[in-house]
Amino acid sequence: MKTILSRARRGGYYPRVLMFIALMIAAPLLTLPFSPGEAKYAPAFLLPAAVLALTGLSVAAAARERPERDARMWQSPLKNGSLPVLFAWCSAIAAGAAPFVLGGRLDPIYALFESVSGWSTTGLTVADVTDMPRIFLFHRAFMQYCGGLGFIIIIAIALHGRQTASMYNAEGHPDGLMPNLRRMSIAIFFIYTGCLTLGTVVYRLFGMPVFEALCHAMSALSTAGFSTRAGSIGEYNSIPIEIVTVVLMLIGGSNFAWLLLLVERKFKRVAKISEVRFMGGMLAVFIPLMTVSLVARHGKGFWDGLHNAIFCVVTTFSTTGYSLDNYAVWPPAAVGLIMLLMVLGAGTGSTAGGIKLLRAYILARVTKANIVRRLSPSHSVRIMRYTRAQGEAPIDDKLIRDTLEFVSVYAAVLFAGTLLIAFFEGSSTTLEAAFFEFNSALGTIGISNGLTARASIGTLIVEMLGMLMGRLEIYILFLGLHTAFDKARRRLLRG
Amino acid sequence: MPHGNQKSDRKKRSFTVVVGCGRLGAHIASSLSDEGEGVVIIDMSRESFRKLSTSFDGMIITGDATELHVLEEANLAGASALLAVTERDNTNIMVAQMAREMYGVPHVIARLYDPERECVYQEFGIGTISPVLLSTKEIGHILHPEPSPAEAEDVRTW
Secondary structure (H helix, E strand, O other): OHHHHHHHHHOOHHHHHHHHHHHHHHHHHHHHHHOHHHHHHHHHHHHHHHHHHHHHHHHHHHOOOOOOOHHHHHOOHHHHHHHHHHHHHHHHHHHHHHHHHHOOOOOHHHHHHHHHHHHOOOOOOOOOHHHOOHHHHHHHHHHHHHHHHOHHHHHHHHOOOOOHHHHHHHOOOOOOOOOOHHHHHHHHHHHHHHHHHHHHHHHHHOOOOHHHHHHHHHHHHOOOOOOOOOOHHHHHOOHHHHHHHHHHHHHHOOOHHHHHHHHOOOHHHHHHOHHHHHHHHHHHHHHHHHHHHHHHHHOOOHHHHHHHHHHHHHHHHOOOOOOOOOHHHOOHHHHHHHHHHHHHOOOOOOOOOOOOHHHHHHHHHHHHHHHHHHHOOOOOOOOOEEEEOOEEEEOOHHHHHHHHHHHHHHHHHHHHHHHHHHHHHHHHOOHHHHHHHHHHHHOOOOOOOOOHHHOOHHHHHHHHHHHHHHHHOOHHHHHHHHHHHHHHHHHHHHO | OOOHHHHHHHOOOOEEEEEOOOHHHHHHHHHHHHOOOEEEEEEOOHHHHHHOOOOOOOEEEEOOOOOHHHHHHOOHHHEEEEEEOOOOHHHHHHHHHHHHHOOOOOEEEEEOOOHHHHHHHHHHOOEEEOHHHHHHHHHHHHHOOOOOHHHHHHHHHO
16 A cells, blocks of 8 residues: 555655545445445445545556656746646546536536536536435535635645645645645645635525535536526525525625634734725625616516625626526627626635636726827836735736736637637627627636527537636636647657 | 744744745745645746746745734745845845744754954854855865865855
8 A cells, every 4th residue: 555655646746636536536435325325326436436546556656766856947937837737627527527428417528518517616607406416516616615725735635745836836726825825725635624614504504405405506616507496596596595695695706815824813904905905896886787687678676686686796706606586688788798798707815716806907007008108208107016915016017018918818708709609609699799798607616597508519618618718717628738739749759 | 023933822823934946946945845843935037936946835924024914914924934036145144043033943043245244243142054165175175085174264264
């Protein structure tokens, strides 16, 4: 046993990832004692988990010991970490889909869709949750919880490797806020698990059954949005449950770094962070707008409109995607606001998707600075700064360039995906519906206008790619593929 | 005035702060981080952090370490050691003194180029590394592989 473990350590990164994913897939088996009637589904989870674990072990056993290659250190960190991260996500997606297929719940492509939607914390669904066994409901929620945390954080807790840091950056997490990555990952893990426990207990207090409480808390925290009910949170028709959900979604949409500061009770520092202020301002603008558009154009009463607006704004911008109502029948202005919020997304380094508030904030600052520059004398010098959780930082050319690049690539992908879906769906849909649906997938939100539920295979594949890109911040997909091709080509050339 | 000592009693001191991300600073920070230690590295210029290895997973702070708020940001009160290895002796001595006197960091080591300044550090109980003295000693060893006690004394006093 000891030799196997030491070999696993030696085999590098890949075997360990496989074993971790095996554990995650096997986790839903823990629900069996509470619902013994579902024991017949156990093999559907055990089999993929066993296959993954065995593959991991055999890869580790076959691996030869080789010295750390120092040449690797000279490559850019993002490129360095992107392939392993992509590998982790792809194997997790395949493994997450397997139980649905083996359990006979979904066809392969739909199972894959459900799995991508789960791990990427989107929450678009092609499954019918009304007659889904509990073990599968838990599987969906648990995928989202782990996907929200990120594999690398989970892996970083368990081990310290030379590659962990670059993978951590590649997965799109916040910069170091603590002197050690492992300690930081542990802190993040505890904060999230703490919030999960609290959320479950509070849901239970307000009358939600324990199992559903756990699943909803997991999905809300990871800003994902799989529900155990067909009507989502709206089905409970309870204001306290809505409030709890809004709070959990806000926690999920916050940067891990803010949460760390909050836990350390450094409230003043949190209040100073530019992104937090921007988020506050955004809520203050969008909630009244949404309320007005619902009250004036949808015939809702003021209070009804207000609580719907608050829930809808938070669920969209935190990229969760729980719903109270059928958004497809909402007035165009409200739908437009939802689309805008979808693009914005929530805090950088949170579990949310979208272009992220920080980028939106920097764009706003740059725009303002541009106008000011045109109005002021040509020799005037201005230095822009913003406040992060770590402290003040300058808005320099590199940051501006990165932001602009990302936003334009995001826009390009958004348009390309919309057009592809419009193509695949043909005359059965409108361009607006296609845009809404792909926007929802790319921002990992998961609000649907019903297109996904009856979509063709092509649309599903486009949406899957969108969700993956949205969660991993677009670039990494290209970089990972490039690295993979590069490696394969070199190996072939070498003979 | 920060009350570092009181804070540190509650919280375990558990990481190293490296001031100055030059060749020495970057190398030390990277190897400490590879060993799984907690590391905070401070430098004035963002460009200098590229010398860190890609596996560095500690905390990076851009700022002037002689300013209190930067040291606060690095949570110096919780540091177990501070290495002042910027290229300027005066900065090193000031940061080292602040770490020692205001935050009570147990191990403070500073690099200094000018050996004549060493006496200042000794008064404050700060460990010093002097490239000049080290090189002198090494050169002495190379030139006189087994020096007689008298010669060794010579090198030291020189």
